[in-house]
Amino acid sequence: MGWSSMAGDRRGPVRLARGAARRVLRRLRPRRRPAILMYHRIADETFDPWELAVSPSIFARHLDWLRSHRTVLPLPDFVRLHRERQLPSDAVAITFDDAYACVAQVAAPMLKSSGLPATVFVPPELIEQGEEFWWDDIERMVMASAATEVAVDGETIPLGPRREADRDWPPNAAPRTDRQKAFHAVWAKLRVKSPADLRAAVLTLRKDLGADDVARPSHRPMTVAEARAAKSAIMQFGAHALTHPSLPCLDSSEKRHEIVDSVEQCEALTEQRPATMAYPYGDFDAESEKLAEEAGFDCACTTDHAFVTAESRPFALPRIQVGNWSPARLRRVLEG
Numbered sequence: 001m002g003w004s005s006m007a008g009d010r011r012g013p014v015r016l017a018r019g020a021a022r023r024v025l026r027r028l029r030p031r032r033r034p035a036i037l038m039y040h041r042i043a044d045e046t047f048d049p050w051e052l053a054v055s056p057s058i059f060a061r062h063l064d065w066l067r068s069h070r071t072v073l074p075l076p077d078f079v080r081l082h083r084e085r086q087l088p089s090d091a092v093a094i095t096f097d098d099a100y101a102c103v104a105q106v107a108a109p110m111l112k113s114s115g116l117p118a119t120v121f122v123p124p125e126l127i128e129q130g131e132e133f134w135w136d137d138i139e140r141m142v143m144a145s146a147a148t149e150v151a152v153d154g155e156t157i158p159l160g161p162r163r164e165a166d167r168d169w170p171p172n173a174a175p176r177t178d179r180q181k182a183f184h185a186v187w188a189k190l191r192v193k194s195p196a197d198l199r200a201a202v203l204t205l206r207k208d209l210g211a212d213d214v215a216r217p218s219h220r221p222m223t224v225a226e227a228r229a230a231k232s233a234i235m236q237f238g239a240h241a242l243t244h245p246s247l248p249c250l251d252s253s254e255k256r257h258e259i260v261d262s263v264e265q266c267e268a269l270t271e272q273r274p275a276t277m278a279y280p281y282g283d284f285d286a287e288s289e290k291l292a293e294e295a296g297f298d299c300a301c302t303t304d305h306a307f308v309t310a311e312s313r314p315f316a317l318p319r320i321q322v323g324n325w326s327p328a329r330l331r332r333v334l335e336g
């Protein structure tokens, strides 16, 4: 037996023992890193390609777990401590993007009774418009239409028959039914349009698909009255640009309008000056960061899936998108 194999024999058990010790230590002293959590809808939903919905019963369990295991801070406090390099390792901030009605109706009372603060990022012009957000609106129109095909940008997209299975789309899965594929094709074409072209395309689809503009109660944005009623020490509002565009796609003056003017419009809508913002779709560039700072926000959030570290820039803060996860999975992600 050579020296190296003998050494291997001796080192192997030591390594194994160290690995086991580390696992035990991790259980005893779970890893904690500051995180900003991102939610969208608090709703029971079977059609959820982008994992935006968390059921109310699951959300209640998330709040229970967070209250017992993390220091949940209002986002402005979280950012101040981050800047001062005083952020506790177990700090968490809860955020909601888009201002769905369910956040005012379902999440706000739950947050209030658990005493946990949250920030809702609101695109004020879309709230005033009162229609479904475009990604939901085209789902509503495409999935329900009696039409057999639809043209977008000169391309004809077959819709196929409507089936019961159309409503079943698990998070992050590929489209399965013909209608789901048609919806996804329409969505992909609209996703890259400028705000004006996107609006025009939605109105054309509405006509071509024989749809109305009535928002579903399950998907509608909150009303101005609901936003004002939900606003409290527990629930604050931040800006999500004016019309929810992908900011890097805009020219400088449009970008400035969407970011800087969102401060006044948010304040007019919620009667509270927004201290924070989130980039729509998480899309941002160096100019957006500069404009967010110039607009007077304390910070701006992205959708980069990461923990907040000492290196995180206040105008490019990462967030962890939370799905309809068991508390055990939430714990695993936050301790990962």
Ligand SMILES: [Zn+2]
Pocket: 097, 098, 240, 244, 280, 281
């Ligand atoms: Zn959004």
